Amino acid sequence: SLQAVRDFLKQKHVMYWTLNPYAVYEKHTLDGKTVQGSRCQGMYDQLMAAGARHRGFVHGIDNSTEPRWMYVIPTDFDSPQAMLDSFAHKCSRSIRRAMDFGVRVRELSEQELPLVDEMFVHAGDKHEFSWRNDDYTRRLWNAFHESGAVKFLVAEITLQDYTGRLQKTLETLRQQQAETEDSIARIRSKKMLNRLKEIEQKTASVQKHLEEAETFEADGPVLKLAAGIIFDYGQEVICLMSGYDERYAWFCGPYAMHWQMLKHCLEQGYARYNLYGISGEFGDDAVDSGVYAFKKGFNGEIWELPGDFEIPVDPVRYSLLRVARKLKGIRHRTS
Incomplete structure (x- = not known):
């Protein structure tokens, strides 16, 4: 359970842990439209109820984390x-x-x-x-x-x-x-x-x-x-x-x-061939428009994943970290 992991990490003096579930949050058509009835809200709600902080339903390419959007080709x-x-x-x-x-x-x-x-x-x-x-x-x-x-x-x-x-x-x-x-x-x-x-x-x-x-x-x-x-x-x-x-x-x-x-x-x-990450942006001006045009030709599926969650292990230290992040952000915006 999440609590068991949290208890183990607390013994190791961990401040927080990052979770990036490899699970479909929602499916989209090849032009980016939502597939009606495809949303799987349960995991997101469970993590948020456990005190997790969601980093957001982001788009684009971020090499510091796993892709939040994936292009997969079913092979059935x-x-x-x-x-x-x-x-x-x-x-x-x-x-x-x-x-x-x-x-x-x-x-x-x-x-x-x-x-x-x-x-x-x-x-x-x-x-x-x-x-x-x-x-x-x-x-x-x-x-x-x-x-x-x-x-x-x-x-x-x-x-x-x-x-x-x-x-x-x-x-x-x-x-x-x-x-x-x-x-x-x-x-x-x-x-x-x-x-x-x-x-x-x-x-x-x-x-x-x-x-x-x-x-x-x-x-x-x-x-x-x-x-x-x-x-x-x-x-x-x-x-x-x-x-x-x-x-x-x-x-x-x-x-x-x-x-x-x-x-x-x-x-x-x-079951499938995963051509891995895309930006989740579907216009001609998307950063990966050329690469996506290539992948799109295989007539696959767009998977939107839940994204990154931070789960506090030491709430006090984690709160201080969030304050420091905000101050750093303010300093960058005013410099």
């Missing part, structure tokens, strides 16, 4: 295809594109961990957040990898394989173009002219990507597209953090990585 589908078909068109198209390109997803070895930090630092520079030092990644590995609870993933593509696929596609298109031109020479029709135009457009696109691939050769034979830290936890799989190299955005590496984990959820019987 009959097949991977049914799950893929449930996604938004752009999302499912990007997953198929990654597969067509030959993007593969694998687990990193311990020696490859610096790649994770490099990828996250790069993502942090783009989205204006700071990544932890490499000691954090190492500690996660040491604490959880042997038990299989954590995976460090990379999505990558071999340039030779990719260009080989493009060359094969180009050969097929040229053969189709020759056959179509032969048909037009015999019977000129609008349908065949439109088909020829479509083939020519596809050919130009493939040639463009072949030329682009040549510019990547200096980066090495294997391009690292995206990386992620994934936990198997309870009834879900959680993507704690992920990042990608925007130079290779065309290959859809993040989509390939998350699709691999979604299939893992389905195969292993996990």
Whole structure:
């Protein structure tokens, strides 16, 4: 019970303890509207009745605490295809594109961990957040990898394989173009002219990507597209953090990585794939609008959590702390 915990902490001379329940307070639609009848008020009322102080139903990104808003994708589908078909068109198209390109997803070895930090630092520079030092990644590995609870993933593509696929596609298109031109020479029709135009457009696109691939050769034979830290936890799989190299955005590496984990959820019987925190702000000017637009494509659910509670253990000292906080706030506002 809460009182038993409080009594134990009092023996340790603790002033207060912070509780951040991982439980759904309310569900929301993908555009942020409340799902009627989804509120679970009981836990909040119980904690407040026990003397807890609620830090508020906040929005935004606060790296000092756990997210209060989460984006989760239920994985109760009959097949991977049914799950893929449930996604938004752009999302499912990007997953198929990654597969067509030959993007593969694998687990990193311990020696490859610096790649994770490099990828996250790069993502942090783009989205204006700071990544932890490499000691954090190492500690996660040491604490959880042997038990299989954590995976460090990379999505990558071999340039030779990719260009080989493009060359094969180009050969097929040229053969189709020759056959179509032969048909037009015999019977000129609008349908065949439109088909020829479509083939020519596809050919130009493939040639463009072949030329682009040549510019990547200096980066090495294997391009690292995206990386992620994934936990198997309870009834879900959680993507704690992920990042990608925007130079290779065309290959859809993040989509390939998350699709691999979604299939893992389905195969292993996990109830959901948790893409973790969002700001809870749904306008175009939200701090995470770009990231949320990506997550939204998986057609998941928005979970609003209760947030942070402070439960006093030593009421006198805790009251003094609150006074000090108020004075500090006044001093900051007047300075």
